Amino acid sequence: MKIAEIKELTTSDLVERVEAETIGYNQMVINHAISPMENPAQIKQLRRTIARMKTELRERELNNK
Structure with a gap:
């Protein structure tokens, strides 16, 4: 999942996806x-996607304060 799609x-929806x-x-x-x-x-790709989603959630949390 790309960053643009996450944003x-x-x-x-983002919390559910994470x-x-x-x-x-x-x-x-x-x-x-x-x-x-095979x-x-x-595994590596999915781990990084999860990290991108968590980063976006944290960014939104900081912007709302």
């Missing part, structure tokens, strides 16, 4: 530990 989301992506990330890591994935770079 278009509402705050409540929770859903985090659950998916945790499941992906567990599955990879059990049996290796493309383990997906």
Whole structure:
């Protein structure tokens, strides 16, 4: 997910997405530990996407104060 797409989301949608992506990330890591994935770079990509979303949430929080 690109930064422009993240900025278009509402705050409540963004919070929901972060929770859903985090659950998916945790499941992906567990599955990879059990049996290796074809493309383990997906884990890195998802982790960075979650970080981008959390950064946007924090930025919005600071701007509202």
